[in-house]
Amino acid sequence: MSVSKQADIAPTLRPPPALPADGMVISANFSVGGFSKRWNHCHQLANFLARYASANEDDPERHATLLSTFFNELLEAIYRNHGATGEIKMRFRKKQNHILVEAEVPINEQSAKFYNHAVQLANQPDPMAWYREQLEHDVPDDDAQALGLLELAVVYGSKLSISEPTSGDWLLLAIQFPFTEVEEL
Template identity: 30%
Template sequence: MERQVDAAFKPLLELEMEMATLVADWSHCDQCAAYLAHMVSHDRHDSIRHANLLSAALNELFEMSFHTRESDGVLRCRFYRNGTIERIELTFPCSAEQRNSYETIVERIGNGLALANYLDVITDDAARAEHAILLGLAVNYDADIELSAQDTGMMTFVVDLALERLLN
């Protein structure tokens, strides 16, 4: 099922990768994130700063898909832009249990208590890494995060980042 993109967002780039390739080596998350971030950031005011910030945020998202340990299916990452906002749509295979967990954390982000929830998660040794990742994006990058409905066994994160307005 294709998600309808807001007409104000213009497509920039799309990456499609077999999940088996991604989960074969942890370093693929960082390598793909760095490459894509440099491609998308080339025309920003401070392209190196922008690429570094985007790479770090994107790496976190790729690591979430890596943690699923799903080796069947495809990971799809699409970039869009509207002014100063970069939109990342990351689609990957995911179990119903994992999806429920992600829905819970995205709900926590939306309730206005992202910072309090983030502090709880990073001080709890039993907390799932994915929760810290999503809350960290919301707190540290001022990201807007949504889940988009997908076919069974798939999920899509829609993450809007306004990296040029971040002060540090």
């Protein structure tokens, strides 16, 4: 009869997640000017944020790939629709089975209209039917810019919302991305 020793027990491949089920994951602040000048690095920023947010998950590569897609669409929308000056502030939080991204975006009148329109389209009763219709026909210019954000809502089940402070020179865009239940998508 042999008694198992500590060395006989196979080590676990992954330690338990270090981050709590809910809480801050990472935040990023950058100037509008710097963001606009270095747009060609957007995919690298999206990949970095996704890898960081996925580091302690059971399948980090799979989660990072999906989140990189989400974050890239968000960064692209912000790149195309922001005010001329100011700072973009993003906070990434883990909230139950989702990643909640809150982006404070400097706006002007045109970009405020874009975000209001995109959220209105994403929160209509049947956004999937509308989305399919747009893909089959010529998309109006106002809707074409919103398709990336709408794809996150209709294809992946993300939830979009905005709030505007009374000052009117920035808004808070919140997107709740599915995270742990991506197997069901």
